[in-house]
Amino acid sequence: MKKMDPVVHFEMPAKDKKRVAKFYSSVFGWQMNQLGQDMGNYLLANTTETDKNGMPKKPGGINGGFWEYQEGQGDQIPHIVISVDNLKESMKNVKEAGGEILGETMNIPGIGEFVMFKDSEGNSVGMLQPAPM
Secondary structure: OOOOOOEEEEEEEEOOHHHHHHHHHHHHOOEEEEOOHHHOOOEEEEOOOEOOOOOEOOOOOOEEEEEEOOOOOOOOOOEEEEEOOOHHHHHHHHHHOOOEEEEEEEEEOOOEEEEEEEOOOOOEEEEEEEOOO
């Protein structure tokens, strides 16, 4: 049986980071952490307790974040990120299965190698090969 690659992260656009941080922290108790310009002003959303390496303590729990919504930039819908062991092999598998790789791979310091793709239905999904711990 083929190994199952887990969903490890979610992302959503936000028009107002302060407003969205207040909403999710007050409604769901999420801990929000606004990153700086060097990290694209990304807003991290911790939905579950993490260990010292930032990994969820409870199996199946995932964290996520919010990127800056930009008018007229096509794909502004939420998406998920799937963890894979070998990004290049998984990119090849996406293409062979009828998907499309979107752009180039990107190194996220301390996190790993990342790329977006469109699946067979046109959904935008992220793939991450985590950096070695």
